[in-house]
Amino acid sequence: MNFFASLKEALTEGVISQIAAQKLEKPEKIQKIFDALGVSLVGGLIKRVTTESGMKLVYNQAQKIEFGPENIERILKNEAEFEKLKAVGEKDLNTVLPGLKSAISSMVSKYAGTQNSLVASLCGVAMPIVMSVIKQKIAEKKLDAESLAAYMGDQREEMLTVLPDLNDKLIETMGIQYLLQNFSVPRTEESGVVSRGAGTEKGSASQPFLVGVDMQQQADYQPYLKWFGIGALVIGAIAAGIYFWNQRQAASEESTSETDSTMIEARTIQEPPATQDSVVKDTTTAVAAVTPPAATTANPMSAYLENATAPAGKVFKFENVDFENNTTQLKAEANAPIAALAxxxxxxxNAQVKLVGYANDAQQPVTNKVLSVKRVFAIKDILIKSGISYIRIDAEGRGTGVSKDSAPGQKPLREIYVRFVKK
Structure with missing residues (x-):
């Protein structure tokens, strides 16, 4: 039984009815709230276990839960125990997912069509129930911290099937775009094992989640921190100053072409696919004037970067980069252009890019938004593995590119674009 099935089993009709009676709300509304809170909290926990400290924290907090899922209905009937349950839940939420309660409450209240205050109060009930199911899985499967992290990572796909219509907001609110495509269990000093999903690799390095440094390295140098702490702070301050100065310079450089690049991006969203080639032609017109035609035809991105006078912000359609239907599996012809970009x-x-993806071939329960996100991060992952720093590559999935504000007749897009944010 997967995690969400076990969670559903814990939240019985009796539990939902009792909470509905306490809150003077319809059971259907309470059920909808708990369904959304379940996927939100699990999404946050999956993200949390992608660091060594995070996975140990989740493991230890779950072990502290003093009741099992089978006891929830009984606890709700006892006011003193119910208040204790909520207190434990609030503490766990603030400890394990600090700062996320407000964002989760806002998202779920809009989804369920109810007051934010009601959802906020139920967060303290939902969290210990989720943690009690985690404790149950630890006992059933004899999990340690690492194997728990791997187990939680395996719930990603199932998470997206629970409430497909909430996925877009869930991805944005919980910040799990990259996690949908890549999940890596942190390496611990004790085991030296790196787990990926359900598997493990001996002696291989973990790719950290949304960070460029393996957090475990900090432990290796712990004895020396007291000697180099002050020096590190000074160096960090200098580096931060240089970084923000460069950012200001970059912002100034980009401001001259902001209007042009915004218009280009708007056209890539609003025009039908039949006219998309004209977008690329428009973006390369200035380059063609100063670059030999042969070079532009061979690789317009290269010609653009070679032209020192061309402003940052150019957008190029990533030609011949496509995926098999309803998957993140790249077609064979996509390997060459991705390698060329690397x-x-x-x-x-010094160049920095933003990958913008569209998808129109998703099949339920996966949405086009989710599929487009996973695809651009699949490309980003390939570029990172090719030796490109993750901080130089941004990625955004935009679904089909069709919205209520799109031009009449706009057809769903299935394309990848590359925008050069910085040259």
Whole structure:
């Protein structure tokens, strides 16, 4: 039985009815709230266990829960025990997922069509129930901290099937875009094992989640921190100053072409696919004037970067980069252009790009938004593995590119674009 099935089993009709009676709300509304809170909290926990400290924290907090899922209905009937349950839940929420209660409450209240205050009060009930199911799984499967992290990572796909219509907001609110495509269990000093999903690899390095440094390295140098702490702070302050200065310079450089690049991006969303080629032609017109035609035809991105006078912000359609239907599996012809982009970014180490993806071939329960997100992060992952720093690659999935504000007749897009944020 997967995690969400066990969670559903814990939240019986009796539990939902009791809470509905206490809150003077319809059971259907309470059920909808708990369904949304369940996927939100689990999404946050999956993200949390992608660091060594996070996975140990989740494991230890779950072990402290003093009741099992089978006791929830009984606890709700006892006011003193119910208040204790909520107190434990609030503490766990603030400890394990600090700062997320407000964002989760806001998202779920809009989804369920109810007051934010009601959802906020139920967060303290939902959290210990989720943690009690985790404790149950630890006992059933004899999990340690690492294997628990791997187990939680395996729930990603199932998480997206519970409430498909909430996925877009869930991804944005919980910040799990990259997690949908890549999940890595942190390496611990004790085991030296790196787990990926259900599998493990001996002696291989973990790819950290949304960070560029393996957090475990900090432990290796712990004895020396007291000697180099002050020096590190000074260096960090200097580096931060340089970074923000460069950011200001970059912002100033981009401001001259902001209007042009915004118009380009708007056209890539609003025009039918039949006219998309014209977008690329428009973006390369300035380059063609100063670059030999042969070079532009071979690789317009390369020609653009070679032109020192061309402003940052150009958008190029990523030609021949496509995926098999309803998957993140790249078609064979996509390997060459992605490899070419990696080499180009190595040649121009100051260049930074943003991958923008559209998808129109998703099949329920996966949405086009989710599929587009997973696809651009699949490409980002390939570029990172090719040696490109993650901080140089941004990624955004935009679904089909069709919204209520789109031009009449706009057809769903299935394309990848590359925008050069910085040259």
């Amino acid at each position: 080499e180009l970014l190595k040649k121009y180490p």
